[in-house]
Amino acid sequence: MSLTDIINAVVSLKKDEVVENVISEINKGTQVDDILDKGLIESMDVVGAKFSSGELFVPEMLMAAKAMQAGLEVLKPHLSGDATAEKGTVLIGTVKGDLHDIGKNLVSMMVEGAGFNVIDLGVDVDVEQFVTQAQTQNADVVCLSALLTTTMPVMAKTVEAIKEAGLKVKTIIGGAPVTEAYAHQIGADGFSDNAPGAVELIRKLMAA
Ligand code: B12
Structure with missing residues (x-):
């Protein structure tokens, strides 16, 4: 075996x-x-x-x-977790048009295990939903996942809409086709290609 x-x-x-x-x-x-x-x-x-x-x-x-x-x-x-006191609210979802959720669920599990309050919006989440939920849930970080090259531009639109709404929330992105350079290009606050990396990134952004 x-x-x-x-x-x-x-x-x-x-x-x-x-x-x-x-x-x-x-x-x-x-x-x-x-x-x-x-x-x-x-x-x-x-x-x-x-x-x-x-x-x-x-x-x-x-x-x-x-x-x-x-x-x-x-x-x-x-899976490793060091949950103690609640450390902040993290909103996560797979962007509009994309139904892939395995990677998103893995990130969600690990972030929750690290002690954050995770609100999972599921898959096929539109731009407005991210903005409204970030506002009403008073989120600290919004995590966007995309697995298709065709849905990556929705990440850009979401990051832009969050900024336009004047929210102070940080945005991080990930998913197989996503790169650090793309995160930079669309003005997201960070990128990771794996779930433990996402946890580290969130910790860093919350401490900044
Ligand atoms: C399983 C799968 C499906 C399943 C999804 C089931 C589900 N519940 O998720 C189903 C069958 C539904 C599916 C459908 C389709 N799929 Co598909 N799918 C896959 C496959 C085989 C695995 C994806 C996966 O789960 N990987 C494992 C997870 C753990 O990895 P991950 O998602 O990358 O996540 C990790 C990191 O990226 C990161 N991460 C992920 N999200 C986030 C978010 C943040 C904020 C951060 C920081 C990090 C992070 O952490 C995760 C953990 O390490 C991939 C191939 C591949 N190797 O990626 C194709 C793939 C993504 N699919 C593909 C395609 C083409 C499709 C379809 C269009 C097929 C069709 N003709 O209908 C449809 C699209 C449906 C839709 N609208 O979304 C292509 C995409 C090509 C492209 N360049 O866009 C791929 C690459 C296959 C291929 N080789 O062609 N698919």
Whole structure:
């Protein structure tokens, strides 16, 4: 049994096997970060590559995502967290037109585990919703996620609308196609390509 078995189970769309393999790795004492990065997250890259090469189609990609998420649920209680007093309010969502939520959920879980009050707006969240919620919830940081190159411009629109509304909230962005340079270009306050990095970034912005 190894981390490759987790990847193979996700790619073969065998949800129960993914769960069993994750439990087995936890029991073996494998580092939780390795199970996450080299098992579950890596499996999504394999699925993405197979989708690009025409070996897998959307229904299979969805089933693979569900199998991966079942593994993630098992891992959730083991993900590092140092929750003490509430440290601030973080609003998170996947932007309008985009339904990908695995990465967003992972960021959400870790930020919550780090002691922040997380308000998850879900997927396909429009610009106005981000602005209104940031205002009414008195958010400290707004996290925008996008997985499609076609939905990245919605991040720019959201950041702009938040600034135009005169809100003091910080904005950070992420998702597979997003880069540091893009964050800079659209005037976001930060970028990270992973969930622990998002936590660090939020801590830094809150301390500034
Ligand atoms: C699973 C999946 C799906 C599932 C999503 C299920 C779900 N509940 O999320 C389904 C089947 C629904 C789907 C649909 C589509 N998909 Co899709 N999908 C994927 C896949 C295989 C995995 C994505 C994933 O979950 N990765 C794992 C997570 C953990 O990684 P992540 O999201 O990047 O998140 C990490 C970081 O980016 C960061 N992060 C994420 N968000 C944030 C936010 C902040 C603030 C911060 C700081 C950090 C951060 O931290 C996370 C943890 O480390 C990718 C391939 C890939 N390798 O990315 C394609 C992929 C993203 N999909 C793609 C496409 C084309 C589509 C469709 C258009 C297909 C179609 N023809 O219908 C539709 C679009 C639907 C829509 N409107 O959104 C393309 C996008 C191409 C592009 N350049 O835009 C990809 C890259 C596949 C490919 N190789 O072509 N997809």
